[in-house]
Amino acid sequence: MNKKVILITGASSGIGYDTAVKLAALGHKVYGAARRMEKMEPLREKGVVPVCMDVTDESSMKSCVQGIIDAEGRIDVLVNNAGYGYLGAIENVPLEEARRQLEVNLFGLARLTQLVLPHMREQHCGRIINLSSVAGKAVVLFGGWYNISKYAVEAFSDALRIETRPFGIKVSIIEPSGIKTPWGIIAAENLEKTSRNTVYEKEGMDMAGLLRRAYTSKILSPPSRVSDAIVRAVKARRPRIRYRAGMGAGAMIALHSILPARWWDSIARTLS
Numbered sequence: 001m002n003k004k005v006i007l008i009t010g011a012s013s014g015i016g017y018d019t020a021v022k023l024a025a026l027g028h029k030v031y032g033a034a035r036r037m038e039k040m041e042p043l044r045e046k047g048v049v050p051v052c053m054d055v056t057d058e059s060s061m062k063s064c065v066q067g068i069i070d071a072e073g074r075i076d077v078l079v080n081n082a083g084y085g086y087l088g089a090i091e092n093v094p095l096e097e098a099r100r101q102l103e104v105n106l107f108g109l110a111r112l113t114q115l116v117l118p119h120m121r122e123q124h125c126g127r128i129i130n131l132s133s134v135a136g137k138a139v140v141l142f143g144g145w146y147n148i149s150k151y152a153v154e155a156f157s158d159a160l161r162i163e164t165r166p167f168g169i170k171v172s173i174i175e176p177s178g179i180k181t182p183w184g185i186i187a188a189e190n191l192e193k194t195s196r197n198t199v200y201e202k203e204g205m206d207m208a209g210l211l212r213r214a215y216t217s218k219i220l221s222p223p224s225r226v227s228d229a230i231v232r233a234v235k236a237r238r239p240r241i242r243y244r245a246g247m248g249a250g251a252m253i254a255l256h257s258i259l260p261a262r263w264w265d266s267i268a269r270t271l272s
Contacts, residue, residue: 004028004234005072007065009055009112010082011048012039014181015131019079019227021046023234031068034082055082055108056100065115077127077234078116080109085135085146085187088194089204098145105149110156117164125168129233130157131226132173134249138256141268142191142200142207161241172233175253176226177246184215221246 006023010016011032017040020032024047032043033053040050053064068075083105086097113128120126135143136150154173161171178184188211195204214220229243244250256264 002027004076005031005068005074006077006079006234007031007033007068007075007116008079008081009033009053009108010131011043011050012036014183015176015179015223015226015230016079016081017043018223019081019230020048022227022231024048026231026235028077028234029072031064033064055112056103058111061108061112061115065112065119069119074123075116075119075126076123077129078113079129079131079230079234080112081131081230082108083131083149085143085183085190087142087146087187087191087207088144089142089198089200090144092194092198092200093145098148101145102149102152105146106152106156109153113160117169120169121164121167123168126164126170127234127239128157128160128164128169128171129230130171130173132157132175134175134177134244134246134252136175137253138264139268142195142204146187170239171241172239173242174226174229174233175242175244175249176221176229177244177249177252178214178220179226179246180215180220180222184211184220188212188215219247 006028008016008020011020012034020030020043024030030048031051032040032048033051034040035054037050037052043050051064054060086093086101109130130153132153133150135147136154139147157171157173188208191204191208195201226245229245233239233243
């Protein structure tokens, strides 16, 4: 079928919003999911169906998936885009916050995938696209729990791809670098909060300042770089396993893979 039924999470802004609009413009039936419905009202004018869903709430996810199945009879593509970053030193970030970050970035993604998989298996086809990051390949200063969550998404996606291949389901991973969205400003605010009045204060504030400058400048790639990669993964007859998007994404991952660990550690510290 040329026209696909697509569910994308985190569709209220940034990469998710941009992706939903582009996929709808191609003629697909797109369901854009997020917690705050009021932020998604403009999507209706773009041909996207907004749905309320919280990836940390079981009943919310079940209701959303069943609603789409009742309306369309199928889900062809799941784009797991929802996620956020809470930066800070491992010593400083409350474990409650660390658990929440893993709940959103990993376990919510995993549970929604579990809910969609039986329908894709029955169809004997489907496509799952998970948003990871270069942070899922290379640890940066104060990335800690965010890095952990994205490393886990990488492993989850690899395991899922191997398991579901016999059922005609294809799994792709998107690995963006720094993308100009509100993510960086929110991450900077959280880093300042966790670093203040601690032994990590100076480096934390320096890194937060760097994030603010980067995410308010013109040097970072726009969300369209990532949404274009997602669209390619949806359209491709044989999608790639990994798509890297954004300025320096490939170079950063390549450097991390070939440099001695101590060299990378030194680079990560000097970035602040």
